[in-house]
Amino acid sequence: MDKKVKRYYQLKQQQKETEQELAVLREEILSHCGALGVTELEIGSYRVRAIRQERKEYDDQLLYEALPEPGLWRLASRADTGKVAGLIKLGVLSEEMVKEAVSVKPITLLQIERK
Template sequence: MEQQLARYYELKEIQKLVEEELNVLRNELIESYAEAGSAEEGEYKLSISYQERREFNDERLYNSLPDPSLWRLMSRADTGKIASLLKLNVIHEQMLTGTYVQRKVPVLRVQKC
Protein backbone atom coordinates (compact mmCIF):
# COMPACT_ATOMS: atom_id res chain seq x y z
CA MET A 1 0.00 0.00 0.00
CA GLU A 2 2.88 2.39 0.75
CA GLN A 3 4.20 1.86 -2.78
CA GLN A 4 0.83 2.85 -4.21
CA LEU A 5 0.72 5.96 -2.06
CA ALA A 6 4.26 6.89 -3.07
CA ARG A 7 3.51 6.35 -6.76
CA TYR A 8 0.29 8.34 -6.54
CA TYR A 9 2.13 11.22 -4.89
CA GLU A 10 4.88 11.04 -7.51
CA LEU A 11 2.38 11.09 -10.38
CA LYS A 12 0.48 14.05 -8.89
CA GLU A 13 3.75 15.99 -8.67
CA ILE A 14 4.54 15.15 -12.31
CA GLN A 15 1.00 16.16 -13.30
CA LYS A 16 1.44 19.52 -11.56
CA LEU A 17 4.70 20.15 -13.43
CA VAL A 18 3.17 19.14 -16.78
CA GLU A 19 0.15 21.39 -16.22
CA GLU A 20 2.41 24.34 -15.35
CA GLU A 21 4.50 23.81 -18.49
CA LEU A 22 1.37 23.43 -20.64
CA ASN A 23 0.02 26.68 -19.26
CA VAL A 24 3.27 28.53 -20.05
CA LEU A 25 3.37 27.11 -23.59
CA ARG A 26 -0.32 27.88 -24.13
CA ASN A 27 0.19 31.50 -23.13
CA GLU A 28 3.26 31.84 -25.37
CA LEU A 29 1.43 30.35 -28.35
CA ILE A 30 -1.61 32.55 -27.83
CA GLU A 31 0.62 35.64 -27.64
CA SER A 32 2.49 34.65 -30.81
CA TYR A 33 -0.44 33.56 -32.98
CA ALA A 34 -3.51 35.36 -31.58
CA GLU A 35 -3.81 37.66 -34.59
CA ALA A 36 -3.35 34.94 -37.18
CA GLY A 37 -5.96 32.60 -35.74
CA SER A 38 -4.17 29.61 -37.23
CA ALA A 39 -0.73 28.53 -38.38
CA GLU A 40 1.14 25.50 -39.62
CA GLU A 41 4.63 24.64 -38.48
CA GLY A 42 6.08 21.46 -39.91
CA GLU A 43 3.78 18.57 -39.00
CA TYR A 44 1.63 20.63 -36.65
CA LYS A 45 -1.39 22.83 -37.17
CA LEU A 46 -2.40 25.38 -34.58
CA SER A 47 -5.79 27.05 -34.42
CA ILE A 48 -7.00 29.63 -31.95
CA SER A 49 -10.68 30.37 -31.60
CA TYR A 50 -12.54 32.37 -29.00
CA GLN A 51 -15.46 31.36 -26.83
CA GLU A 52 -17.73 33.85 -25.14
CA ARG A 53 -18.04 33.16 -21.44
CA ARG A 54 -20.09 34.91 -18.84
CA GLU A 55 -18.50 36.00 -15.59
CA PHE A 56 -21.27 36.64 -13.09
CA ASN A 57 -21.25 39.09 -10.22
CA ASP A 58 -22.61 37.23 -7.18
CA GLU A 59 -24.27 40.26 -5.57
CA ARG A 60 -25.95 41.46 -8.75
CA LEU A 61 -27.14 37.96 -9.56
CA TYR A 62 -28.55 37.47 -6.07
CA ASN A 63 -30.42 40.78 -6.30
CA SER A 64 -31.86 39.92 -9.71
CA LEU A 65 -33.42 36.61 -8.64
CA PRO A 66 -37.13 36.79 -7.84
CA ASP A 67 -36.91 34.25 -5.02
CA PRO A 68 -33.97 34.05 -2.57
CA SER A 69 -34.45 30.27 -2.39
CA LEU A 70 -33.07 30.11 -5.96
CA TRP A 71 -29.78 31.43 -4.64
CA ARG A 72 -29.57 28.44 -2.32
CA LEU A 73 -29.75 26.19 -5.37
CA MET A 74 -26.67 27.93 -6.75
CA SER A 75 -24.85 29.12 -3.58
CA ARG A 76 -22.59 31.16 -5.87
CA ALA A 77 -22.60 32.28 -9.47
CA ASP A 78 -21.85 28.95 -11.14
CA THR A 79 -22.31 29.21 -14.91
CA GLY A 80 -23.19 25.52 -15.22
CA LYS A 81 -25.96 25.76 -12.62
CA ILE A 82 -27.21 29.01 -14.11
CA ALA A 83 -27.35 27.40 -17.57
CA SER A 84 -29.33 24.49 -16.09
CA LEU A 85 -31.82 26.82 -14.41
CA LEU A 86 -32.24 28.69 -17.71
CA LYS A 87 -32.81 25.44 -19.59
CA LEU A 88 -35.42 24.32 -17.05
CA ASN A 89 -37.14 27.75 -17.31
CA VAL A 90 -36.71 28.31 -13.57
CA ILE A 91 -35.10 31.66 -14.41
CA HIS A 92 -35.20 33.70 -17.60
CA GLU A 93 -32.49 35.44 -19.59
CA GLN A 94 -34.00 38.87 -18.82
CA MET A 95 -33.37 38.31 -15.10
CA LEU A 96 -29.65 38.01 -15.77
CA THR A 97 -29.31 41.33 -17.60
CA GLY A 98 -26.56 43.37 -15.92
CA THR A 99 -25.37 40.51 -13.70
CA TYR A 100 -22.43 39.41 -15.84
CA VAL A 101 -19.75 40.54 -18.25
CA GLN A 102 -18.92 38.70 -21.45
CA ARG A 103 -15.28 37.63 -21.79
CA LYS A 104 -13.64 36.17 -24.85
CA VAL A 105 -11.56 33.21 -23.83
CA PRO A 106 -9.01 31.83 -26.28
CA VAL A 107 -9.30 28.14 -27.09
CA LEU A 108 -6.06 26.62 -28.33
CA ARG A 109 -5.98 23.50 -30.48
CA VAL A 110 -2.86 21.81 -31.81
CA GLN A 111 -3.11 18.90 -34.20
CA LYS A 112 -0.52 16.72 -35.85
CA CYS A 113 -1.07 16.67 -39.61
Protein backbone atom coordinates in the same frame (compact mmCIF):
# COMPACT_ATOMS: atom_id res chain seq x y z
CA MET B 1 0.82 0.97 0.60
CA ASP B 2 3.93 3.11 1.15
CA LYS B 3 4.95 2.59 -2.50
CA LYS B 4 1.50 3.63 -3.73
CA VAL B 5 1.52 6.81 -1.67
CA LYS B 6 5.04 7.62 -2.82
CA ARG B 7 4.14 6.97 -6.47
CA TYR B 8 0.99 9.08 -6.17
CA TYR B 9 3.03 11.95 -4.76
CA GLN B 10 5.58 11.64 -7.57
CA LEU B 11 2.86 11.63 -10.22
CA LYS B 12 1.19 14.70 -8.69
CA GLN B 13 4.54 16.51 -8.78
CA GLN B 14 5.00 15.53 -12.43
CA GLN B 15 1.47 16.70 -13.14
CA LYS B 16 2.19 20.12 -11.61
CA GLU B 17 5.39 20.46 -13.60
CA THR B 18 3.65 19.35 -16.80
CA GLU B 19 0.77 21.79 -16.27
CA GLN B 20 3.22 24.64 -15.66
CA GLU B 21 5.16 23.80 -18.81
CA LEU B 22 1.93 23.52 -20.80
CA ALA B 23 0.83 26.96 -19.58
CA VAL B 24 4.13 28.52 -20.66
CA LEU B 25 4.06 26.81 -24.07
CA ARG B 26 0.39 27.77 -24.56
CA GLU B 27 1.19 31.43 -23.92
CA GLU B 28 4.20 31.35 -26.23
CA ILE B 29 2.19 29.73 -29.04
CA LEU B 30 -0.72 32.16 -28.62
CA SER B 31 1.72 35.10 -28.55
CA HIS B 32 3.34 33.85 -31.76
CA CYS B 33 -0.07 33.59 -33.45
CA GLY B 34 -0.98 37.04 -32.16
CA ALA B 35 2.26 38.55 -33.44
CA LEU B 36 1.54 37.09 -36.88
CA GLY B 37 -2.10 38.21 -36.68
CA VAL B 38 -3.43 34.74 -37.43
CA THR B 39 -5.77 32.32 -35.68
CA GLU B 40 -4.72 29.27 -37.72
CA LEU B 41 -1.25 28.16 -38.55
CA GLU B 42 0.47 25.09 -39.93
CA ILE B 43 3.83 24.29 -38.42
CA GLY B 44 5.53 21.15 -39.66
CA SER B 45 3.03 18.33 -39.34
CA TYR B 46 0.82 20.24 -36.89
CA ARG B 47 -2.16 22.51 -37.33
CA VAL B 48 -2.56 25.18 -34.65
CA ARG B 49 -5.85 26.98 -34.05
CA ALA B 50 -6.58 29.76 -31.56
CA ILE B 51 -10.32 29.93 -30.94
CA ARG B 52 -11.78 32.99 -29.19
CA GLN B 53 -14.77 32.34 -26.96
CA GLU B 54 -16.65 34.20 -24.30
CA ARG B 55 -17.29 32.69 -20.90
CA LYS B 56 -20.02 33.97 -18.63
CA GLU B 57 -19.25 34.46 -14.97
CA TYR B 58 -21.92 35.31 -12.42
CA ASP B 59 -21.46 37.37 -9.27
CA ASP B 60 -23.06 35.45 -6.36
CA GLN B 61 -24.48 38.48 -4.58
CA LEU B 62 -25.79 40.22 -7.70
CA LEU B 63 -27.34 36.99 -8.93
CA TYR B 64 -29.04 36.41 -5.58
CA GLU B 65 -30.45 39.94 -5.70
CA ALA B 66 -31.67 39.43 -9.28
CA LEU B 67 -33.70 36.32 -8.48
CA PRO B 68 -37.45 36.98 -8.31
CA GLU B 69 -37.80 34.86 -5.19
CA PRO B 70 -35.13 33.82 -2.68
CA GLY B 71 -36.26 30.18 -2.91
CA LEU B 72 -34.69 29.97 -6.35
CA TRP B 73 -31.27 30.41 -4.75
CA ARG B 74 -31.57 26.84 -3.47
CA LEU B 75 -31.76 25.66 -7.09
CA ALA B 76 -28.68 27.62 -8.06
CA SER B 77 -26.96 27.32 -4.64
CA ARG B 78 -24.14 29.47 -5.98
CA ALA B 79 -23.40 31.25 -9.21
CA ASP B 80 -22.76 28.10 -11.21
CA THR B 81 -22.87 29.00 -14.90
CA GLY B 82 -24.34 25.64 -15.91
CA LYS B 83 -27.12 25.80 -13.33
CA VAL B 84 -27.99 29.39 -14.21
CA ALA B 85 -28.03 28.49 -17.92
CA GLY B 86 -30.34 25.58 -17.11
CA LEU B 87 -32.72 27.84 -15.18
CA ILE B 88 -32.75 30.27 -18.12
CA LYS B 89 -33.41 27.45 -20.57
CA LEU B 90 -36.30 26.20 -18.42
CA GLY B 91 -37.78 29.70 -18.36
CA VAL B 92 -37.43 30.04 -14.58
CA LEU B 93 -35.05 32.96 -15.13
CA SER B 94 -34.54 35.27 -18.08
CA GLU B 95 -31.35 36.80 -19.44
CA GLU B 96 -32.84 40.20 -18.60
CA MET B 97 -33.29 39.25 -14.92
CA VAL B 98 -29.66 38.29 -14.45
CA LYS B 99 -27.95 40.74 -16.82
CA GLU B 100 -26.48 42.82 -13.96
CA ALA B 101 -25.03 39.71 -12.31
CA VAL B 102 -23.15 38.39 -15.33
CA SER B 103 -19.86 39.43 -16.84
CA VAL B 104 -18.46 38.03 -20.04
CA LYS B 105 -14.82 37.05 -20.01
CA PRO B 106 -13.09 36.47 -23.34
CA ILE B 107 -10.92 33.36 -23.46
CA THR B 108 -8.81 31.77 -26.16
CA LEU B 109 -8.73 28.02 -26.60
CA LEU B 110 -5.67 26.47 -28.17
CA GLN B 111 -6.10 23.40 -30.35
CA ILE B 112 -3.19 21.56 -31.87
CA GLU B 113 -3.85 18.66 -34.20
CA ARG B 114 -1.55 16.41 -36.09
CA LYS B 115 -2.08 16.53 -39.87
